Amino acid sequence: MMKGAIEKNPLFSGLDDNECEDALAALSAIKQEYAKGAVIFHAGERMYRFGLVLCGTVQVSFTDIDGNEILMASADAGDTFGESLCWLKVAEAPVTVTASTDVTLLWLTPELLMSGDTRKIVQELRNRFLSMLAAKTLSMNERVQILSKPTIRLKLITFLSQYANRYGSKTFSVPYDRETLARYLGVNRTALSRELSAMQADGIIEFYKNSFKILK
Amino acid sequence: MMKGAIEKNPLFSGLDDNECEDALAALSAIKQEYAKGAVIFHAGERMYRFGLVLCGTVQVSFTDIDGNEILMASADAGDTFGESLCWLKVAEAPVTVTASTDVTLLWLTPELLMSGDTRKIVQELRNRFLSMLAAKTLSMNERVQILSKPTIRLKLITFLSQYANRYGSKTFSVPYDRETLARYLGVNRTALSRELSAMQADGIIEFYKNSFKILK
DNA sequence: CCTATTCCGTCGCAATTGCAACAGAAATTA
């Protein structure tokens, strides 16, 4: 049913049905559903489990020192959130997770991965969990790369190039509305619209809603 | 000798001498020295080992699509670099590592951590390696938090607050010169100097070279 | 089909920033 989303996740991809069941059991998987807008996790609590999104989209925002909310990531089907805070047993997690749409997700507990359990599936999961974290680090590098660019245009070009690379095509759509994209890029929404229009006028890109085409 | 730097690193902290030796052996540690300015790792190669800085400072810069160099991190004694790229066996690592000062470092190979080796020390290292990656993710969150701020002043306040938190004091010094700090914050150097002066005039901070004091 | 709501682009203006040129301080080297 939700098999698709699970398979997309590097923790489970390529496992056969039995292995998958064992893996879910080893992680004490619990399914839960949230309505659009619901708060999935409150900042300030400890994150005992991390989340794997089965369907829908969640937003992870960081509550900073002044109480402002900064969009850290949005997780779609197959994506996870909260692994680091969970693994490190951070007492007061500084992130809030909310449902952008109706959401179904699995809560997973990495407790067994920390133990000396030598079952094959547990060892495999340990390795995969590690790979997942490593991949997350690299994807955050990409975010930093974008945010470091001096102008909105360069941020957009970098962002769009990254997407084009990931999709292997110069035509693609992104899972953000303008407001969310602006926050992801760290810029003002209307300034973003202005720049998108300018880039289209300059013949650099074409776009319709969330679909983009890089002309270059 | 360099024991201090090693102990600062979460992979080795708290291990006794024997364990430490075993750990270094398990990671096939090799010591190497570089002169100031030397290139420690070239972008485009595969990173078979990750680095642990024993003394000195290295800079990790990201080479983006246009060939620009973006400062991703600077690693001091006890810090590591390249774990993610190494673990994921990325064929063409997109980072360049250079020596900001004369540098001594250990090259470490995580190969054994990927195996089914069940020796206690290896299991321990696996867990610690994981924690290290998780911690890196969180510290990158802090960087993103800074870069997401709309103005130089807010970036600085966020950056300085993070440092004050880490040191547990409102007086501290940072390991960056102005040029490097500007690149870390993603802003223009002279604009940074201008804003620092303005903040001092406004009674928010005091600073002398790389020493800062938050007055608030 | 109509209405309310959300989403998106445009515009003018003020504020912030990048940039280039420059000068003095500090550190390094001869």
Place this chain on the structure above:
DNA sequence: TAATTTCTGTTGCAATTGCGACGGAATAGG
């Protein structure tokens, strides 16, 4: 010590961006 190089702060100006207000398009709900 003198000379050279590096680092840092200042300033004027142009370019970019943030912000608020607005209107039209798209969407959702009845």
